[in-house]
Amino acid sequence: MLKVTNTHGSQVADFWAFSAADPGEHLSMEHMRPNLRKLCPAAGDALVTNRRRAILTLVSDSSEGVHDTLVASCDIHRYHELGHQGYHDNCTDNLRMALAAIGLALPQVPCPFNLWMNTPARPGGEMVWLPPVSRAGDAVMFRAEMDLIAVVSACPMDLLPINGADAVPRSLSVTVSAA
Amino acid sequence: MLKVTNTHGSQVADFWAFSAADPGEHLSMEHMRPNLRKLCPAAGDALVTNRRRAILTLVSDSSEGVHDTLVASCDIHRYHELGHQGYHDNCTDNLRMALAAIGLALPQVPCPFNLWMNTPARPGGEMVWLPPVSRAGDAVMFRAEMDLIAVVSACPMDLLPINGADAVPRSLSVTVSAA
Numbered sequence: 001m002l003k004v005t006n007t008h009g010s011q012v013a014d015f016w017a018f019s020a021a022d023p024g025e026h027l028s029m030e031h032m033r034p035n036l037r038k039l040c041p042a043a044g045d046a047l048v049t050n051r052r053r054a055i056l057t058l059v060s061d062s063s064e065g066v067h068d069t070l071v072a073s074c075d076i077h078r079y080h081e082l083g084h085q086g087y088h089d090n091c092t093d094n095l096r097m098a099l100a101a102i103g104l105a106l107p108q109v110p111c112p113f114n115l116w117m118n119t120p121a122r123p124g125g126e127m128v129w130l131p132p133v134s135r136a137g138d139a140v141m142f143r144a145e146m147d148l149i150a151v152v153s154a155c156p157m158d159l160l161p162i163n164g165a166d167a168v169p170r171s172l173s174v175t176v177s178a179a
Numbered sequence: 180m181l182k183v184t185n186t187h188g189s190q191v192a193d194f195w196a197f198s199a200a201d202p203g204e205h206l207s208m209e210h211m212r213p214n215l216r217k218l219c220p221a222a223g224d225a226l227v228t229n230r231r232r233a234i235l236t237l238v239s240d241s242s243e244g245v246h247d248t249l250v251a252s253c254d255i256h257r258y259h260e261l262g263h264q265g266y267h268d269n270c271t272d273n274l275r276m277a278l279a280a281i282g283l284a285l286p287q288v289p290c291p292f293n294l295w296m297n298t299p300a301r302p303g304g305e306m307v308w309l310p311p312v313s314r315a316g317d318a319v320m321f322r323a324e325m326d327l328i329a330v331v332s333a334c335p336m337d338l339l340p341i342n343g344a345d346a347v348p349r350s351l352s353v354t355v356s357a358a
Contacts, residue, residue: 029209030251030290035260039249039304050287052256070218070249072209077231081214107286108229111209123302125218 001059002142002150005173006116009136010164012155013115013172014073014091017047017055020147023104025049027056029069029111040067046145047113054145063138068117070127073109074157082159094153102149115140117155117162129160180238181321181329184352185295188315189343191334192294192351193252193270196226196234199326202283204228206235208248208290219246225324226292233324242317247296249306252288253336261338273332281328294319296334296341308339 004013019025028050033039035048043061046054073091092109099106116132142150154172155163163169183192198204207229212218214227222240225233252270271288278285295311321329333351334342342348 024286028251030249033306034250034257034298037306039300039306050251052254052260070209071213072207072229075231078213081231107203108289110287111290119213121218121300127212127216127218 001177002056002144003139003173003175003177004115004142004152005137005139005175006063006132006134007136007173008170009134009138010132010166010168011170011172012117012132012157012162014095014112014153014155015115016095016110016112016151018104018149018151019049019055020149023099023106023149025051025053025055026110027113029113033069040065040069041113047142050110055148056142056145059141059143061138061140063116063134063140066116066118066120066133068114068119069111070121071111071114071117071119073112073114073153074155079159084159089156091153091155094156095151098151098153099149104149112153114155119162129162131161131165132163180356181235181323182318182352182354182356183294183321183331184316184318184354185242185311185313186315186352187349188313188317189311189345189347190349190351191296191311191336191341193274193291193332193334194294195274195289195291195330197283197328197330198228198234199328202278202285202328204230204232204234205289206292208292212248219244219248220292226321229289234327235321235324238320238322240317240319242295242313242319245295245297245299245312247293247298248290249300250290250293250296250298252291252293252332253334258338263338268335270332270334273335274330277330277332278328283328291332293334298341308341310340310344311342
């Protein structure tokens, strides 16, 4: 089991999963949505790869289940668009560095499952950027359905209120257990 | 200009665009949505790549603008899930074969921009699979913002009503002009 805990309640976790046998097979938001026939998974749902195989099951979610599947991970281009100058930590590079540390390089970065990110689409399709509705200690539990590599990035966004109204990124807790 | 015409009105067009200089840079739905702050582009909107640069502008759209940005292209796994046995034409392989014909191979297949695909999310997030609302002759026009490779697949889905209530795939027309 993989448990991601929102220690302070206000932090977005960009989440990815890759098949250990072939990282070209990975958790895919655009395959998961039609598979589930909904935008966002809930407890009991299978999360599928770009080959439409279950890679994880979302076993439990103590929060209200407000997560995002629509938005690419932040990258240096995003921070520059928002007015930042120079380098800024970002989830895309966090993923690349985490994989580089175990000797992997990706040709492309999949869209993450953005735990607790509250950026819904309104009727008509307009999207809004809001603080999480989660509380300190809220946790999401996943069961692995194949040998996999999971990566979690505590999103460093501090130019939009997605990590709380004060726009201060905070830590998360990730634990792995045998069952 | 690139014009995609829904000749019979009922046909979904899976649409991709890749930078000619580096096909690893491509039109990206998950980058486009936050850039536009909405689910689906409309006339005048810039469509961005996975490096958040404009690759196309959606210049005009004679239809009601009901398109999909949420759903992966159909693939052989999708048809098998839906009960089909053996091979079935699919948009993912159509893309691969079109690129193979010009000597390109992709490490990953991006989520397409699904022109006229009417698979909206209801309030609460449930998605539904409906026939297009477009009419015969409706057209979408794009202006290229960089040298690019565009691929259009007339979706061969015949197990769901996305290509009309009769679930019969039909032809599309694609034309390219200098201005």
